[in-house]
Amino acid sequence: MADSEQSSTENHTVDSQEVTSENLKHDFSEDEETLIRRMYNLLGERWHLIAGRIPGRTAEEIEKYWNTMYSTSE
Structure with missing residues (x-):
């Protein structure tokens, strides 16, 4: 039985970046x-000003969300 538990655990391994991206996407409402x-288009990377318009959000959360969802790495 230990072998079946171990193999089932191995099958559910997911890349941590993928999980982070999915979690962030679901943590923010539409x-x-x-x-x-909209605020980014007006203000750019002034995360503290953007966070001031969204109750309960920190500048760090918003910047992390933005970089995860919209950054381009080439």
């Missing part, structure tokens, strides 16, 4: 996502 995009 309204918050829209507001972040």
Whole structure:
């Protein structure tokens, strides 16, 4: 029985970056996502000003969300 538990655990291993991206996407509502995009277009990377418009969000959370969802790495 230990062998079947071990193999089932191995099958559920997921890349941590993938989990982080999915968790962040679900943690922000559509309204918050829209507001972040609009504010970013107006203010740029002034995360503290954007966070001031979204109750309960920190500048660090918003910057991490933005970098995870919209950064381009080439």
